[in-house]
Amino acid sequence: MIPKLLSCAISSLKHMWLLYYELADFAKKAGLVFPPRETYDFSVMRDFPPTWITSDVWQALCTIWDTDTWRNISESGKRNRSSSVNGSISVHTGGSITTEQHRKKMAKGKDPLWGDIFKQTHLEKSEKVKLASGELIGSQPEYWVNEKSWTVFDKYEKAMCEKYSPDPSRHSLGDVEIWEHCVGGRK
Template structure:
């Protein structure tokens, strides 16, 4: 843990280091819009505010176990590896003050006076990690009621408190009354119903109010869901437009190909017609040449040879045969 100063709670943690840590978080995760990023910062701050004291409490308990001592002063120089010795010793000095001891005792007494408080069994794992795990196991979206129900039950299936049981039953009944008995048709979370049930559970001296940050997270979850749905609708519209454009391009290409094939077929038919015409012309010319040659031979035999008193080619042939 990069701790620039000894801070016993997240409120007193270095603001500059908070920015560095959040920027590290943002470098590992991507969000679609500025709204999502602002929601991520709020949830990140709430989570750190909730987990930071738990981290220090566990480190302090382990140090006491290692040193086998309940004297807070004995823990100096024996902090976890993730915290520098000077920072750890500064924390020990804070824990040793009367003010911190007074607040610690008051907190223990407060928790002891509320045995039916709505504690959860989620451990150090965030609600987001529980949600992703449940969605992976069930292969479907998980409602906030299902998530809340899961992390407020023990391993034997019993609720951690009557308060938690009454709250989730009241929420489920209100959702069924508003949306019907089929829970699969209910929205992921209804912040109006959640807030209403939270307000009902605040009535009476023996009840414990629902944590405000849970209601805030439910509201943020609903808002982020609406934002994601809006983005999904925009993506769907863009995909439909792209599909329409691709289909138009494919149709245009198909028409172009058909036109090219038709043009090639027409050109081939023209070439065949030209070749046929040339063959017919060549045959006609040969016939005309033969007719001209026959006419010239007849003119030669009938007009020229008699005028010259020369034997016709056939007479010459007969004469030759007689001489033999």
């Protein structure tokens, strides 16, 4: 039950800012003073579940969200999502799964190339369908989530072709030295 609750908590927290207004209206109608949006006082919110979730599940979620541990995780995530590295905020299109999980999903009898994993997590969502079906041959800057992603990929592909072969099928899975150089050093 707890892993399912935690998964639900993470998913629901992403939509918290939308729920806040719905919950604030319920609380105000009940005569309560609802806290400012920045505070997220879950002890108040606990009594006002959204219409689409049962009261017991909502109260369990609020109990999780009302801990210092959860607040620390939330703040850390907020900082990470807005942090800038080399003048660019990190943008991924891989969803909530890790790069390693993407690698495992992409492995069909053999490990995927690092460049292909990078594409899976940095291409615009519409281009991933083409990538999966093998239709995406050349990669143009407009296919990527931001210019930095395109630049890193282009630099990496050129360096791999220079070191190994113009034919990507003859490349190693990945080259740490080339990768670190292309992304601007070890993070």
